[in-house]
Amino acid sequence: MSRGSTTSLRGLCGTETQLVKQVHSCLLRRGDRPGLCRGSAKRHWHGHGTKWALKASALCRAAARYPACYRPAAGTQIPVNNLWLAGNSHNMVSSVESAGLHLLHKAQNLFSPSSSSTSTDVESIRPILTSLAAIIIAYGIWAVLSRPRIHKNSPKLWRAYEWPLLGSAPSFYNRRRDYVMQGHKESKTGNFSFLVGKKHVVAVAGPAGRKTFYESRGLNFSAGFVELLAGMPFTQEADATEGDWPKYFNKTLVTMLRTEMLVKKLPVLCNDVRAFCDRLASESPSKSSPEWLVTDVFDTVYSLLTQLLSRIVGATEIAKDIETSNKVVRIFERFEKSNSTTGIIFPWLRVFTPAYVTRMVLGAVLYLKFDRIIKDRKRTGRREDDALQYLLDLGTPMETIIKFQISAVWAALLTTGANGTWLLVILASNPEWKAKCREEIDGAVARHRTSPGQSVHDVLESLTLEQWETEFPVVDVCLKEAMRVAMPGAVFRKNTSGFDIPIGDTGEVIPAGSFATYIQDEVHMDDKYYPDPTRFDPGRYERNEGGKGEPHTFVGWGSGMHPCLGSKLAKLEIFLMVACVLGRFDVELSDKDGNAVKEPPSMLDRNEHTVAKSKTPIYLRYKERKL
Numbered sequence: 001m002s003r004g005s006t007t008s009l010r011g012l013c014g015t016e017t018q019l020v021k022q023v024h025s026c027l028l029r030r031g032d033r034p035g036l037c038r039g040s041a042k043r044h045w046h047g048h049g050t051k052w053a054l055k056a057s058a059l060c061r062a063a064a065r066y067p068a069c070y071r072p073a074a075g076t077q078i079p080v081n082n083l084w085l086a087g088n089s090h091n092m093v094s095s096v097e098s099a100g101l102h103l104l105h106k107a108q109n110l111f112s113p114s115s116s117s118t119s120t121d122v123e124s125i126r127p128i129l130t131s132l133a134a135i136i137i138a139y140g141i142w143a144v145l146s147r148p149r150i151h152k153n154s155p156k157l158w159r160a161y162e163w164p165l166l167g168s169a170p171s172f173y174n175r176r177r178d179y180v181m182q183g184h185k186e187s188k189t190g191n192f193s194f195l196v197g198k199k200h201v202v203a204v205a206g207p208a209g210r211k212t213f214y215e216s217r218g219l220n221f222s223a224g225f226v227e228l229l230a231g232m233p234f235t236q237e238a239d240a241t242e243g244d245w246p247k248y249f250n251k252t253l254v255t256m257l258r259t260e261m262l263v264k265k266l267p268v269l270c271n272d273v274r275a276f277c278d279r280l281a282s283e284s285p286s287k288s289s290p291e292w293l294v295t296d297v298f299d300t301v302y303s304l305l306t307q308l309l310s311r312i313v314g315a316t317e318i319a320k321d322i323e324t325s326n327k328v329v330r331i332f333e334r335f336e337k338s339n340s341t342t343g344i345i346f347p348w349l350r351v352f353t354p355a356y357v358t359r360m361v362l363g364a365v366l367y368l369k370f371d372r373i374i375k376d377r378k379r380t381g382r383r384e385d386d387a388l389q390y391l392l393d394l395g396t397p398m399e400t401i402i403k404f405q406i407s408a409v410w411a412a413l414l415t416t417g418a419n420g421t422w423l424l425v426i427l428a429s430n431p432e433w434k435a436k437c438r439e440e441i442d443g444a445v446a447r448h449r450t451s452p453g454q455s456v457h458d459v460l461e462s463l464t465l466e467q468w469e470t471e472f473p474v475v476d477v478c479l480k481e482a483m484r485v486a487m488p489g490a491v492f493r494k495n496t497s498g499f500d501i502p503i504g505d506t507g508e509v510i511p512a513g514s515f516a517t518y519i520q521d522e523v524h525m526d527d528k529y530y531p532d533p534t535r536f537d538p539g540r541y542e543r544n545e546g547g548k549g550e551p552h553t554f555v556g557w558g559s560g561m562h563p564c565l566g567s568k569l570a571k572l573e574i575f576l577m578v579a580c581v582l583g584r585f586d587v588e589l590s591d592k593d594g595n596a597v598k599e600p601p602s603m604l605d606r607n608e609h610t611v612a613k614s615k616t617p618i619y620l621r622y623k624e625r626k627l
Ligand code: HEM
Pocket: 221, 250, 253, 313, 408, 411, 412, 413, 415, 416, 419, 420, 483, 491, 492, 555, 556, 557, 558, 559, 561, 562, 563, 564, 565, 566, 567, 569, 570
């Protein structure tokens, strides 16, 4: 961080008065008169040593109620009524929300290296910087002296890229795939271990490593992700390791994704896809030719897929309007991106990171969005048939609802949006498999058409859930192959069993208390299972490639103890989108003016932490088919 940005950080978070003034001025600019009751908040939060953090988010009452972003010490009650703005009007709520966003923007600008500073500011924070430096040095000495002991049967500690204090974290977080794959290569058994700060991590490989990783009961899914993955929604480790949250979350999600729920929602999903295709059809012609229209797929198709997901796990008020849905998705995306590796290596530093402040503010903004929707439902007596209503009817507290939303998004929204969009891009640039999918879709439409006047949408909308699940095997295998080539990333576990867990018969163990990680490319890009592994070739599964019969050789939907709970929903949404788009339009890869592009777009950087949107826009040109 530059000197300027450090100075500005203090400017943002220095004293409560300063912060409250900023909030005030935001609100006053909008013509409202907030009544901030500061005394109680101050007394309450100062006691927990996180004073500046609250100050940065003193903006919205959500942060106080919303523990996934910010939470006081265990057992503490927050005097919500005392903390926040007096008054409850919609105006006030949206003012606070704007104030929150304003401060967030401000924070982001301040943290950017281009921020300017004055020497007076630097002088004024010199004592703080000196104390901070002293603390860091003391911590460093302590950390070096108290280096964790490595179990003698743990896979060999690979120290090639190790840094004092940080361990191998810089390599693991910045070039994850290359780092881990090199470690596997240099180890006799394929397994090796490394340090992330003081955390001991075992990277497993090969059939024995995969079997241990995916099948051991003692390896805890949530604890692994919470403590090792920058970007996980939980900030409190207790949530994942001791609390009931993972169980509660999975159980609630499974209820929402029951077959009868999906059957009930199918017509709504079909309607959204039809409206999406109608919007595509009404776009203006491209520059290159009047018959072709052009769309930026990581904008439009991605938005559709996230909208469909909100229909099932979110709120109708957000899902029914694509603009609102997009806005909320962007907040979720920013929430997910605002992660801090520093916080993982030095958990005690977490509250001092910009990512932490950003998350608090975004959590607060989400809180206000849902709060407004809930209040409106209560005021008008309106009920909706959606996940939010389900949670409300159970008397679920607001903080749990928000936490549920963020967790659902983390598990579902971005992966479904990105994988589905990549599939369409890959098909658009692969004439052979696009034709095979088209043949399958046309076949289904012909089989189910009951009168000649029915459009593609009319017919597809008459299909049952079961027909969607069984009548599109070619689209299914294309999705599987697209996920293999487009989805890099790693998965995590923590050994919370209290015992060492043997890695097959290698003689090595994942020691009690240590972490385990597995890079999906280890098997997905192994040419023993997938010859010419970077090539998109769904036909390989018919040729018995892909490790047929051997467990855990395709792990795109998870495997073993933790298979994906939402695969059925994700597939349904993606099949709907592909069937309607390819059934109604001719689609090709193009530039933004609609000129055909022959070269397929370059895929993701394989060091990405998970499947992601393309960093540069990818355009498809399309025109209505003459049927
Ligand atoms: C194309 C979209 C999706 C992909 C590629 C995907 C992939 C995965 C993978 C690889 C895992 C296992 C991770 C591990 O082993 O550590 C997983 C787990 C999970 N997925 Fe998905 N997923 C998708 C969509 C969804 C959706 C739509 C939902 C819910 C609405 C969902 C909910 C979950 C949950 C709750 C788990 C954790 C299960 C557990 O705790 O045992 N996923 N997913």
